[in-house]
Amino acid sequence: MLEAARSAAEHILESDPDLNTDENLPVKNYLQQQKENSMSKIS
Secondary structure, three states: OHHHHHHHHHHHHHHOOOOOOOOOHHHHHHHHHHHHHHHHHHO
16 A cells, blocks of 8 residues: 555656646645644744
8 A cells, every 4th residue: 555655646746746736736735734833843
């Protein structure tokens, strides 16, 4: 299962490395939110 997820993620990043398509914007927004949340825990 992890290999399938990794393969899917690689495919997404190869076709849309900046995650700017409408289909990938929710993923981009989620990742940005997670990054912000983890950074706020550091300070």
